[in-house]
Amino acid sequence: MPHGLLALQVAPGRVLKVGIPDGRVRPLVDDAGAAPDGIVVDSGVAYWTTMGAPLTDPGTPGEAGQDFSRRNGGVHAVDLGGGPPREVVPSGAVTTGKQLTSDGAGTLYWGDREGHRVGRVRVDGSGLTDLVVNPAEGGIMAECVGVAVDTARGHLYWTQKGPAKGGRGRILRAGLDLPPGESAEHRTDIEVLWDGLPEPIDLHLDGDRLYWTDRGAPPNGNTLNRAPLPEPGATGRAPEILADGFAEAIGLAVDPREGIAYVADLGGRIRAVPLPEGPAAGQEPREIAALGVPLTGLCLLPRSL
Numbered sequence: 001m002p003h004g005l006l007a008l009q010v011a012p013g014r015v016l017k018v019g020i021p022d023g024r025v026r027p028l029v030d031d032a033g034a035a036p037d038g039i040v041v042d043s044g045v046a047y048w049t050t051m052g053a054p055l056t057d058p059g060t061p062g063e064a065g066q067d068f069s070r071r072n073g074g075v076h077a078v079d080l081g082g083g084p085p086r087e088v089v090p091s092g093a094v095t096t097g098k099q100l101t102s103d104g105a106g107t108l109y110w111g112d113r114e115g116h117r118v119g120r121v122r123v124d125g126s127g128l129t130d131l132v133v134n135p136a137e138g139g140i141m142a143e144c145v146g147v148a149v150d151t152a153r154g155h156l157y158w159t160q161k162g163p164a165k166g167g168r169g170r171i172l173r174a175g176l177d178l179p180p181g182e183s184a185e186h187r188t189d190i191e192v193l194w195d196g197l198p199e200p201i202d203l204h205l206d207g208d209r210l211y212w213t214d215r216g217a218p219p220n221g222n223t224l225n226r227a228p229l230p231e232p233g234a235t236g237r238a239p240e241i242l243a244d245g246f247a248e249a250i251g252l253a254v255d256p257r258e259g260i261a262y263v264a265d266l267g268g269r270i271r272a273v274p275l276p277e278g279p280a281a282g283q284e285p286r287e288i289a290a291l292g293v294p295l296t297g298l299c300l301l302p303r304s305l
Helices: 136-142
Strands: 002-009 014-019 025-029 036-042 045-050 073-079 086-094 097-102 107-112 117-122 129-133 147-150 155-160 169-175 191-197 200-206 209-214 223-228 240-244 249-255 260-265 269-274 286-290 295-302
Touching: 002 036, 002 249, 002 260, 014 036, 036 107, 045 086, 045 097, 045 295, 073 097, 073 107, 086 107, 086 117, 097 147, 097 200, 107 147, 107 155, 129 155, 147 200, 155 200, 169 200, 169 209, 200 249, 209 249, 223 249, 240 260, 240 269, 260 295, 269 295
Parallel strands: 036 097, 036 295, 249 295
Antiparallel strands: 002 014, 002 295, 014 025, 036 045, 045 073, 073 086, 097 107, 107 117, 117 129, 147 155, 155 169, 169 191, 200 209, 209 223, 223 240, 249 260, 260 269, 269 286
């Protein structure tokens, strides 16, 4: 059973430890870089991505006035037992690092939004590889955000959120490795599983179910969703909405053993959502913490850590 969560504060960039029972918040890394977004724990180490410092338009307030197209994102790490943060992928090797996940065997995967790609690397920084590269002319429709990996079936899943509140978001699937003789720019094994979603963001795979957050327009956006994995060649069923009313839902961590999904949003809140088949089924979502600053990535912190 986890005893806490790791959450990312966007600005100033920090990695935070959040207690599940009491909502107590403590800093783990006070300087996590510019705009951290995705986080995962693997073998006693926390890894996270940064989007990098944006160019800003003083005449356009909020997120709409931020341009993250400069290539100054990265992937970073810190030992949970202590020590300084370090770079896994140096800043500048990633354009806009988004959700980060691990295969549990020493390889990290992430979405690169303005880079229009999905990448991977070994935890020691070796083997930096693009798995998906979408055409730059695809613009916002080609931006990759959330990622999940299924090592048992050899599949990679990712989201392309589309325009803000645009109702054109997609979830896609391909092999974990490039087909023989093919490049990341010209893969023939990509399937579009869901299309026309409000604005899907982070993913979590648990068995035969895929969970995701959506920051799009209500009633189907600003929600926590799940659906069964489609068979090869099939499209996904209409998702089941598990909770709604978030303020730009982003981070997602699912604890199937306890039957709880945790969601972080840009409104600065973390909520615990009971799953329908879990021990707390039927209970209303509860607020774990309200930080008052925008939050992005979220992951479970095992009790042993």
